[in-house]
Amino acid sequence: MKEEVKGIPVRVALRCRPLVPKEISEGCQMCLSFVPGEPQVVVGYNATVLAYGQTGSGKTYSMGGAYTAEQENEPTVGVIPRVIQLLFKEIDKKSDFEFTLKVSYLEIYNEEILDLLCPSREKAPQISIREDPKEGIKIVGLTEKTVLVALDTVSCLEQGNNCRTVASTAMNSQSSRSHAIFTISIEQRKKSDKNSSFRSKLHLVDLAGSERQKKTKAEGDRLKEGESN
């Protein structure tokens, strides 16, 4: 990826490690392939993208956490809307498959999960994290919206972003200390073989600011959170 920062071209590095001996002996397979000459990798069926950095460094903007429909065709449009566009483009090409897509969008603040697609504060205690032996980590009670086209999907993003902004204004810049996770669950079935179900998940994460909270002037909630770090 070649980026321009104030007119200066900057090379963005990408580092991946090879399999370690333990993984090789356990029969693990590489799940990445490399694009020659480009800092680009193609990943397997499940993927998580994390935006990490100090508050103000551009995590939310780069992920698409400030996305609005007017930005759709701008070169500045974030990672999440780009992923959505690309995903539906690929789906359109695979006419011999049937797809079911669901999205969820949550925020974790002060160890509490806020459902950004159904933002009622009363709902928060009903949401819990469980570990399912088959499906792995599951967030029970979280809204999952079925989406049919790219427009539905970016609308969920916009809805969640608005909700996040409202919460942030009400709670003294909450967003810099919260994590937001936009998840796209994809199920793919061959039209000729309905039992050939194949599932994958993409998690797109806007992490809380990486600065140490202890150093900040803290009051109330903020102090409580700073102490626990």
Ligand code: ADP
């Ligand atoms: P963070 O989420 O890391 O705290 P933000 O994404 O909120 O940071 O970005 C901080 C400010 O910089 C925001 O006002 C945002 O609109 C602006 N910004 C971030 N990245 C860009 C960019 N690539 N182009 C223009 N403005 C940007």
Ligand code: MG
């Ligand atoms: Mg942010």
